[in-house]
Amino acid sequence: QLQLVESGGGLVQFGGSLRLSCTASGFTLDHYVIGWFRQAPGKEREGVSCIMSSGSFTKYADSVKGRFTISRDNAKNTVYLQMNSLKPEDAAVYYCAAVNIVPSEGLAPDEYDYWGRGTQVNVSS
Numbered sequence: 788q789l790q791l792v793e794s795g796g797g798l799v800q801f802g803g804s805l806r807l808s809c810t811a812s813g814f815t816l817d818h819y820v821i822g823w824f825r826q827a828p829g830k831e832r833e834g835v836s837c838i839m840s841s842g843s844f845t846k847y848a849d850s851v852k853g854r855f856t857i858s859r860d861n862a863k864n865t866v867y868l869q870m871n872s873l874k875p876e877d878a879a880v881y882y883c884a885a886v887n888i889v890p891s892e893g894l895a896p897d898e899y900d901y902w903g904r905g906t907q908v909n910v911s912s
Contacts (some may be wrong), residue, residue: 788813789901791883796906799873803910807868809883809903816840817861819887822899823868825879825908834894835881836868846893851877873910880905 795807809821822837836847836857845857856869866883884899892898 791885791901791903793881793883793903793906796881796908798909798911801874801910801912803873804869804871805873805908807870807881807883807906807908809866809868811864811885815861816859816864816866816885819885820890820893821857821859821866822884822886822890822893823857823866824882824884824894824896825877826882826905827879830879832882832896834892834896837890837893838866839889848894870908873908875910875912878908878910880907 790812792810799805818840820839823835824832825835826832834848835851838845838857838859842859854872859866882905883903885901886899890898
């Protein structure tokens with residue numbers, strides 16, 4: 788009933804770009820903080836970026852600052868992650884998540900209640 792679906796993953800060459808989308812069904816995103824997370828094989832899930840319900844505040848992990856941009860279109864019930872200058876170390880399954888209370892940190896997975904199933908991103912050298 789409350790569902791998030793990611794899309795836009797794929798294979799890109801080093802230095803290339805992808806735009807990921809996260810679309811909600813069963814609820815509207817306008818009152819939710821949305822986070823993007825990623826998990827590579829053998830590694831823990833890490834926070835990538837998050838955005839407030841209004842879109843007025845965003846936060847990024849140091850590893851992606853200057854390369855990734857998070858945005859939202861509440862009218863379309865969708866949040867985006869634009870990824871530029873991709874590196875092999877960016878390869879992972881990317882997840883979006885939602886919470887209706889402002890999180891303390893924003894990039895901690897345990898702060899979020901609703902999760903998508905993920906979309907695979909691969910970067911070749």
